[in-house]
Amino acid sequence: MTQKEIAPAIFDLWIKTELAKDVKPGQFVGVFTKDKSALLPRPISICEVNADRTALRIVYRIAGQGTKEFSGWQAGEEVQILGVLGNGFPLEKGKGKKVFLMGGGIGIPPMLELAKEFAADAKQTAAECADGKTDVRCIMGYRDSKTFLKEDLEQYGRVYFATEDGSVGTKGNVLDAIRENAITADVIFACGPMPMLRAIKAYAQDQGIPAYISLEEHMACGVGACLGCVVKTKEVDHHSHVHNARICTDGPVFEAGEVEI
Amino acid sequence: MTQKEIAPAIFDLWIKTELAKDVKPGQFVGVFTKDKSALLPRPISICEVNADRTALRIVYRIAGQGTKEFSGWQAGEEVQILGVLGNGFPLEKGKGKKVFLMGGGIGIPPMLELAKEFAADAKQTAAECADGKTDVRCIMGYRDSKTFLKEDLEQYGRVYFATEDGSVGTKGNVLDAIRENAITADVIFACGPMPMLRAIKAYAQDQGIPAYISLEEHMACGVGACLGCVVKTKEVDHHSHVHNARICTDGPVFEAGEVEI
């Protein structure tokens, strides 16, 4: 285990674990505190998996006592994690298409593994058929110039930036960045705060394109038993038989049109 | 801080603290766990203070989750203690007299500092007046041959042993050891399990000599506020105005005749 602070209150943690073997981009783990009075696992999405798939990387913001404890963990410490949880992004929906990967704030980390896998896939499809090449554009929104993971993302494709204070890239949000750069896509993959996801849902509906968005909700079990983390669905859900899907096990990624956010 | 196991489940812990400056034998400290779900300080009597009075030694038995945590503490760790608590043994009552120091099980540790101070005092009084010399005999009761603190005690005076299994010294308890060795005293100082203290109280009353016994009771605050750790008293207590004295602040040492045990 190794850890460093890559932006104010944003920590970058690598955990050695065989769970890394079959991680899909967009999946998450439940991380347990050592404080015996804080019991529930903290759901944190997976940012990246190392080359030999023996360790996974999470990038999280200090958001309370639990993550505060995490930030104090030292290299070599043993930690408890539950996972791998959730279904991740449906890569196949983007293959051979023009793809937007949109991330906002602490929703950016999961987009890295996704960008990486698309990049790998792009090379491959390119070899097969020139026209069917996957074209990935990353659009990332930050508060300010503390653009954590910037260099990591830039290895895997074009990255456009938006910052609330305008210090880097477009002043505004990720949708402002799209307009300013006059770029379009056939499909969107996104993770970030709810207002951003709502805006992306609306944008995708205008454009008549699908948007796969990763949702978050307070969780207890993380495995689909407690029904704590649900999202309202347009149709009756196959499992719950009501208009609710479980974010932890049916998600966290949903096609924007299927959920009411 | 340094620590070692000196008998099965019995740990010997040195804590560097300025609290050591004015420790009296028979006083105790409240030791806090680091587990945030176990909140109350554990009252543990002080076994010894080092020569330059910069550190104190506690010898405790693993008796639950808290002491189990303590036993895992590593050299150099920072720990939280509350104290120094309680009034120690009244040394002056033993000066120039024939004194028994009687300890049983995990009640033995506090007798070490007491033996040490009597020994120091003995030399002094000896210098002043040969006849008024304090004569200290230690009588220590153990379960078996795991006679922790034996060597430490033997530095400071004659030590008689009693073990339940007879493996060392007299087979039986500390009173059996007294009889077997046909020794007598003018005053007794004792700490140990309640049955032993009751026996000592009875013995002292027979002999018509005073016995100063150190009591224990479950505690919360340790400073006399919560009234959790009381002992019934023969007379109305000066502070409580009922027949109860606070073990933490009015004790832990009481003259056996004053308390109902």
Next chain:
Amino acid sequence: MSENNQNVNMTAGANAENWAPDLRTRIAGVEFQNPVMTASGTFGSGMEYGEFVDLNRLGAVVTKGVANVPWPGNPTPRVAEVYGGMLNAIGLQNPGIDVFMERDIPFLKQYEKTKIIVNVCGKSVQDYVDVVERLGEEPAVALLEINVSCPNVKEGAIAFGQKADALYNITSELKKHAKQPIMMKLSPNVTDITEMARAAEAAGADALSLINTITGMKIDIHRRKFAIANKTGGMSGPAIKPIAVRMVYQVAQAVKLPILGMGGIATAEDAIEFILAGASAVSVGAMNFVNPYATVEILEGIENYMRQYHVEKLKDLIGAVR
């Protein structure tokens, strides 16, 4: 001096031999292979935990509450962590009895050693009756736990669980329609739980389970908002254990009915505390979320304790502390 939670025998377990204690226990004439069960709502119908624990090792699976029709439950956030536990206001979301009979029951029947206890909820007496009658068609269901104590649904539920006369009425009504024995699940949010227990006993209940969650609240002081959309939620977790043990003890002294005890059980020591207080079996709830292996670890811990102290039969421990 020695610490409060003193225990001189702590290490004795190590040198205990390896015989197998008799863990069987009975509730309302139903025999269970061991006393370790799951608390309703924390374990679904077991599907989600099958990958962690062998369901065949449990005494019983107590299912998530099921109603006559699907219930959508409450808005989110539905859960919040608190010191030593959590609050939940799921609102008894469930797929309804039809889906439950087709999907969940057949799944649970695969585990032949483990009994099935179905938690029944409703908004009116008739709702409960409908579910109880449907379940009567399924002999694989051993016992019905009647949830009259969910603090998170506006109508029904808790209304039956906080007034002795209401509890008496629904109990006697369900007794008329139930093929299986019924176990009334009591709310801790009452002045005198023994009054409720006596009412259930007088009305013909076959067993009692307690405690359900304790109504709590958490406020996010930075957002100045309730942590849970429902404002209040049911509190569970180790923090509430002493309250639950007290109520199990009080009820065990007040009535003759067998008790399924629960409330913050995290370890075998906790489970044994409930059993000594008078519980014939115990349910593990929120701790499944913290440690998915909790049930089986607790089962093994109880066995070790019985070996350590040479207790041959579990029933020798039930209510042994008075």
Next chain:
Amino acid sequence: MSENNQNVNMTAGANAENWAPDLRTRIAGVEFQNPVMTASGTFGSGMEYGEFVDLNRLGAVVTKGVANVPWPGNPTPRVAEVYGGMLNAIGLQNPGIDVFMERDIPFLKQYEKTKIIVNVCGKSVQDYVDVVERLGEEPAVALLEINVSCPNVKEGAIAFGQKADALYNITSELKKHAKQPIMMKLSPNVTDITEMARAAEAAGADALSLINTITGMKIDIHRRKFAIANKTGGMSGPAIKPIAVRMVYQVAQAVKLPILGMGGIATAEDAIEFILAGASAVSVGAMNFVNPYATVEILEGIENYMRQYHVEKLKDLIGAVR
């Protein structure tokens, strides 16, 4: 994903300037310099904590309960640690009103900035009346907290605190004899705390304090004995906080009386949670045992929070979350 207890502003406090918020608060016409007080029975009359905290910094000292005559209290063990808190069954040991008037009151009068609230207990209405009348002779006593909710004494006390009519009667009787405003201390061991609050209000109570401890039990599974001689004890500590916050909120919505809130307050964040829920002031109880500096640290934490969020007056926070 982000953790349950989310808080994006966590670090904002750092860059807040250093102005002094107005911490004053009022209960029943009495003004306190700040809302941080001590919970009865955890702080004696302050003598034992004088060496840790400057008593002049507290809003008030709420004394250990005092009766008309000395009470010996319960047998030991009287206290036991539990997960996230403790159980106690002290049994209201106290030296009686005579000694209290001669010794404790003069001690507390030395701290002119800090108000004196005396907790009054008794076994019969007349016992309470006697103490209330004696305290009426002492103008330095600002407020009387009437303990009708101690779970650890057989007669009286709790009997008045768990039945609305009994609470109504003792409240109206004491109102006739009290020179100072009276604050009824409510028990959480009830089905509906708002019913109790309304009864006290209707009977003329000037304020309410809640919650007293919750009845709990601990069994030593190795000795197979109750951890507390009284079998049950009152549970306090962080573990019970969500229950206390819920009750404070419910009562604040149900009556107009000012509330002294308590129950597991360990940090400034906890104290603010109670204030946002509707408490005009807060008492720190068991945490004095864990951290003798807790009261003053909580006071400073509340000030920092007010600076961080630019809250000028404490009263702007009272009941701000609905």
